[in-house]
Amino acid sequence: MTMLNVRDLGVAFGGVQPLSGVSFAVERGETLGIVGESGSGKSLTAMSVMGLLPLSGGRITSGSVEFDGQDLTKLSEKAYRNLRGGRIGLITQNPMTSLDPLQKIGPQVDAVAVLHLAMTPAQARVRTIDILGTLRIPDPALICDRYPHQMSGGMKQRIVIAMALAADPDLLIADEPTTALDVTVQAQIIRLLDDLVKERELALILITHDMSVVAQTCDKVLVMYAGRAVEHGSVGAIFDAPQHPYTQALIGCIPRGLSAGEQLTCISGTVPSVMNYPKGCPFHPRCTRAHDICAVTPPEFAISAAGAVACHFPGDAP
Amino acid sequence: MTMSDNPRRSLAARSFHAFGRMNVSRAFRSVVGKIAGGFIILLVLIAVFAPWIAPFDFAAQNLANNNAPPAWPHLLGTDEFGRDVLSRVIYGARTSLSVSATAIALSVSVGMTLGAAAGYFGGMFERAVMTVVDLTWSFPDILIALIFVAILGPGLTSTMFAIAIAYLAQFTRLTRAQIVRLKRETFIEATINLGAKPSHILLRHLMPNAIAPVIVVGMLAIGDGIVLEATLGFFGLGAQPPTPSWGAMMSSGTAQLFLSPWVIIFPGIVVAVTVIAVNLFGDELIRALDIRDRLREA
């Protein structure tokens, strides 16, 4: 069943429109990867779903965000607060700063169950130890008495995941959860998230800039560029036959260990800043296939069963 | 880990760069900046052109007309010797500003040199320098000033040295903090890697990047220096008669506080307004150059 359905999302900050025309859907037990480089708007999308935009001065200007049938854009702040940390969990990028350095681990994780599941602190502590164990954290009871600075990065990220899980969410949004971590630790966390999705039938949105992570762990992929969704499809389709020139270039950029010496695809130019997104298709200045219409009209992004591309001239890589 | 072109970083970089081009004009954008900065410029002009602006000779006594209230031609009245208060205030500006500015300039030069050397070379040398400097830091500036006056005798020279030593610690610490922070930057490592000598690194990279906060604090210290000079003058330890000093004027004016209060009031107001203006402008400068965090490090 569809847990989250985002249609044509548009976000503005003052006079700037950093996000437009973003559409995607996530089912239970499914992992959607949102991938793009810096400035593509992926984190902003996560913030929009969580209703955290007003914190930084932004607002949703168009589109809808449907969670389990409910339109979140129409929700009151009080109702949103119930959802946040409850049925929707968020794992942020930097575990170093996600935890309160002055509080022990135990109370921080307990707080989630106390707030959202109306448990007593004692009950919450039992639940916390249980969850920490599920996440393969050794000696959970001992860990509860430690402070964040005594833990490694990977351990901290696991604790952040525990906090996100404590209230038994239906949807989990992980914003670059492993970017700041070592490769072996990343593998552990990814494996953990995989297991969680399968065991608990979670819907997981995994935001990342790393296509390899997407290939390893996602079922569906949404590619973003300069605040727009440019391609959407199953992971197999995206990697086998990417249609959008940006997706093709992204995949071609990765140095594949197997074919050393092969020429890397380079995209000339740089990601545009949000202050001056190009008119028409935002990718056209860097696109090898751009025609006149690309500089004038932004392409449509319509989701169908097969997938979606926002391109005037989609097609297989030349 | 990917890093986007963080807008906050660009802003800091832009202000940073701005000071490199001495873009002080930014501080004049706000109303406060305009008024405070304008006053300071006015004061400097008055001090420079004193001989042409002052209506009377500051030392010209006229006992027949002493303690006269403000009236034409003595717009601010006369003191107990019949000297024109306005002219003495104008010349007093010269004294205060020149003594304070010279002293602070001296203090900044020595402080920056010591601080940079301490920060760059570290080790026992750094510890030794900072211990000595911190000793001066722990004495109230007036006490230091008095010690100097006791050694060198009263007068402008000892006032100047007193002010210089009193604030030396500030500049040494600030510079050292900047240097220690900058030392860790990648571009310093890169320059060492190119085979640069310590002198090249200090003079071409470390000092130019460390100078901004020091200049601003120096500016604020001139305000403090003016007060210190006035304080010493008040006790008769600063500028000796007949050289006019705002502090000395206030001191001699106390005897006539109820008879001719203008002798104290006008120099007092000028001191107060000058210090306020210097502090307000200094604040605007800090804001314009976005270096508040660097000042906290000292």
Next chain:
Amino acid sequence: MTNLLEVRDLSKRFTSGSGPFRKARSMYAVNGVSLDLPKGRAVGVVGESGCGKSTLARLILRLIEPSAGEVRFEGADLLKKSAAQMRALRADMQMVFQDPYSAIDPRYTVARAIIEPFVIQNREPAGRMQDEVADLLNMVGLTPGLADSFPHQLSGGQKQRVGIARALALRPSLLVLDEPTASLDVSVQAQIISLLAQLRDDLDLTYLFISHDLSLVKYFCDEILVMYLGRVVEALPDTSTPARHPYTRTLMDSTFEPDPKLRRAIVPLKGEVPSPFDLPPGCAFADRCPQASALCRAQVPELVNYSGHAVACHNPI
């Protein structure tokens, strides 16, 4: 093939201060590392955080003083050189740094930054300074028009190119690359890597490539050294030889393929990296190794060379 660089038993020990309530603790950031860098080759050094690869790079360039060991550059023993001799030698061995954002003095224009190596080393370029700057900018794929720009006006990729131009200004023979693309976007990373590959051929450079990204190192380098907690655990003679050290295996398994058909089952590595101040006796990896034996926990394995492929393991795969 002659060796441009020969490193023998290089070590660096750091002591954390002792106080009235605390004994001094020491650790080896780099512990007995030896390597040969043949002229014209690209050798990669891979490892995770804390393995000592960045420290190794700085020890080789003598930006940090080694505690023990030998570094021979073009036959000359670097550690016996005086400060003045080292400064002159530096022109021949340069480094490209990880963080392009702070690698250039923010007050310097691009032109001034690129000319600085000449100023420091007291050398004159072949032609006019202006032409030299333009040539160097062209060489790294930047338009000469950027010469008067300041670092904050450039993108991350452009800044990194300036860093490369600066490093190459005096035509060094050795270029050490310390995670040169770690701070950059994927698409920019590809540009920089392509540039570096091209420059290697054009200028006959020898590279020491430090990275945590195994797939990048496999793509770019001829040989690979794997480090763990200050020691070299494996030295692969080429990029296709299968790994024999359990840690290298894990590292390779943790590096995902950009192809969903090549998904692998992740076997999570148990435990955490031990603190370098508190290393267990024996092999540092023993606690986490799936095939650790009693010998592994008791004795540190030596780096043994199996016809070009060296492994430091009692039970190599």
